Every structure is written in structure tokens, then in C-alpha cells.
Amino acid sequence: MLCGEVWDDRGITTKGKLSSIPMLIMDPRRLFELLQICTSIVQGAERLSDGQSSEALSSLQTASTMPAPRALVALTHLLSGFCLVHMSRPQMALQCYRKALETDSRCVCALYQSMLIYRQQGNTQAEIQALRLLHKTLTVAGATQPALADINPLSSSLFLSSQSLTTLLSVPSALSVLHSMALKCVLHGRVSEGVEHYLDLLAAFHSDDHNRMLAEAHTLPKLPDLYLEAGAALLIDQRPADCMALCNEVISMTMELLPENVVLEEPEEKNEPETGALSDDKVATLLWTAAAYFLQGHCHTHLKDWKQAVTHYTRCINLLVKVCVKQKGSQPQIPTADITGNFGTNLYTLQRLKGLSLAGRGVSFTQMDKLKEALRDLQLSLHTFPDCVGSGLWCGEVLWRLSRRQEAAACWKKTWSIRPQSLDDRVPVYLHELQIGASLDSSELRHRIQELGLA
Secondary structure, X not given: OEEOOEEOOOOOEEOOHHHHOEEXXXXXXXXXXXXXXXXXXXXXXXXXXXXXXXXXXXHHHHHOOOOOOHHHHHHHHHHHHHHHHHOOOHHHHHHHHHHHHHHOOOOHHHHHHHHHHHHHHOOHHHHHHHHHHHHHHHOOOOOOOOOOOOOOOOOHHHHOOOHHHHHHOOOOOHHHHHHHHHHHHXXXXXXXXXXXXXXXXXXXXXXXXXXXHHHHHHHOOOHHHHHHHHHHHHHHOOOHHHHHHHHHHHHHHHHHHOOOOEEEEOOOOOOOOOOOOOOOHHHHHXXXXXXXXXHHHHXXXXXXXXXXXXXXXXXXHHHHOOEEEEOOOOOOEOOOHHHHHHHHHHHHHHHXXXXXXXXXXXXXXXXXXXXXXXXXXXXXXXXXXXXXXXXXXXXXXXHHHOOOHHHHHHHHHHHHOOOOOOOOOOOOHHHOOOOOOOOOOHHHHHHHHHHOOOO
């Protein structure tokens, strides 16, 4: 019940004849039902946060049959899905998320949680489809929050103030979803589709909606990373000229910020944060610029301009050799493959880029018939990044052309014994091992070994 108020011509409330007349704002039975289901939802979220999944599931399933607005019933199905995930029943959780969406199409969190299950199961096509629907839903105005409010003064949102519930209902931003969709498409063979998503993402960064970009920027990679990822996607999609243009943008952003040198120090303790991690501005700037030159080197190999390829790979390598490591009790030194483990992912990433760049330059020298230079770079590549399959195969090819056929056969066999790494979102797409120049036919290489009688 509320008392009425009278407004005068100036918009000021005054007590009038209606001030003592009670106004019915909600039917008492409806209010009781609203309180009942909201209480069940909040208690379910709290129990779920406390690890009481079975107890939460039982009360939420009961609550789902209560008479209530569709948005609240959808929430009971959604939270039931959370419980089932915690109970290791993903298929049943998917059914609950489906019920939530069927009950209320604005329950975007159910779509997000479905996508996470598909990702965990390795169902990439279903994951991409869920990401597409999620992005479409999030771009609709007001879709980022469940539609809990209604026109009544006693909105259901008043009774759902729970930190546990708020945390469970959180979803990524529309641009973050677009980035995930772009990357997933590129990594799983839908490159042209991924390229379009990357271009849409970059266009959003250059839009006039600066406030939106500032609000969502923290959920996305840094802008140079996005340019490099998009450039790699364009290169895989056989668009080297467009890739080079994006790389030029990265170089223009970072060139004046490049450090003279970088020294990475080994942490004193294992649990100590890495000194000079990739979040550090100096290391990140150096990596971005070097990666841009690396991708441009790849672009020139696609165009069979081997001289320019060598030039750009060299620029990349010259930047990376500025990085030194300092172990406890020793002077700074050039990093090697056997000491990268103590320095974490930052040094691994830089060593990987150096190994791939040396491989690219070695292949380019091979195409120019500069076999001694090619062998030097390919062997350095394997020393820097031993798991580089391309380096191993091309190193064997160069040895074969130099009539060192026993060594070539041994090199190929060792390379084929390398277990391929499963690359995921943690390794930037622009640091994946891409094809450089003409590919080597493994069946032809095996035939050569057979002719030597070494099979």
C-alpha cells in the first residue's frame, strides 16, 4: 500500500485530499508468490556458491513450477543448469539452459553457459554457433542484464540483491564475444568467416562510440594484438597485402616506444610474479613490433619476394636479440632453449617468435640457393625453438642438397618424432607455425630415405 500524492503546476508534490487514500500496488497473493520464488532463487545461488549443489538443485526445481513472471522461471532453470554442471552432468545442464531460453529468450546467461559447455566438450561448431547467437543477443539494447524489472513499483529486482547471484549471471561484453568468435573461426578452419569478424571488431574500435570502447577495452587484448591477430587471419586467407597494411599500423604505433634493450630477471621464488612479464610495456612493445615484421616476412614469402622476406625476418630477429636474461648470480646473457623454463611464458613467447623468424629466413635463403646461410639459420631455429617442425624438415632438405644425405635422413626422422603441440587461445594466432613458401611433401622425403636404405 502507498498513499497518493498531488502534483501542482510547478511539479512540486503537495499533500492533498488523496494523501490519506491507500493505493493498491500489487495483489497480496501475487506479492507472496513473487517473494517465494525470489527467495528460492537467492537461496539457490547462495547454496551453489557454498558448494551445496544437490540441495540447491532440489529447491530450484520446485521453484520452477511456481506461478511467476517468465524471467524468474527462466532463472530457476538457469541456476539448475549451474548445479548440474557442478555435479558433472553437462548434458542435463544443457537441457536446463535450453528450458531457460525457451521460457525467456532474453536469458542471455543461459546461452553463454551453453557455449562454455560446448567449449569444454570440444564441440567447436556448436561453440561457434552459440557465440554467434550470444553476440547477436548482446548487441540488442539492454540485453546484457536479465529482464527482471517490471512496471510495478515493487520490481522483482528488489528481492534479488545477492552478490552470489550477480556473479553467476555475469556475461562477457559483446566485443569480447566477437573476438572469441573471430579467433575460434580462424583456429578451426573457418578463416574467411573469422577475418570478417576481426574486421568488424577493428571497425568497432574506430567507431565514434568511445565511451563503449573504454568500458569494454579491459576485456579485450591490446589494440596491437588485435591488429596482429587480424593480420595473421588475413595472411592465412591468402590476403598478404591487407596483412602488410595492418602490420604497418602496428609498427607505426610502436616504433617510437621501442626500448634499447630488455633484461628479464629470474624470479627469486617459484611463486614470485615474473619480472618483465609480457604485460610489461617494454617487452610487449618489442614483441608487437617484432611480430609485425615477422608477419610481413611471411607476406613476402607468399609473394615469392625472397629478398624482401629476408629483410623483414632480419628486422624481427634484430629486435628480439635485444632481450637478455639474468639468472641469479650471473651476468645477463642471450637466452637459450634450456633456460626458458624458469622465466615463464614471457620468454617462451619471445623464443618461439625468434625460432619461427629464423626458420622463415632460412627457408627464404633456401629459395635463393644460399644454402650455407639457410643451414645456419635453420639450425639456429632448432636450437632456439626445438619443436619447430618446419625448421626440422627444411634443415633436412638443405642438408640433402648439400649432399649430406645421412644427416638429412636423421634430421627428418627426428622431426617426425616430435609430438605436435595443441595450440589454443593461449598462444597468439600470429605465433602459430604457418606454411612458409613451398611445402615439403613428407611422402617424397620418406621415399628418399628408403632409397638410402635407412627406412
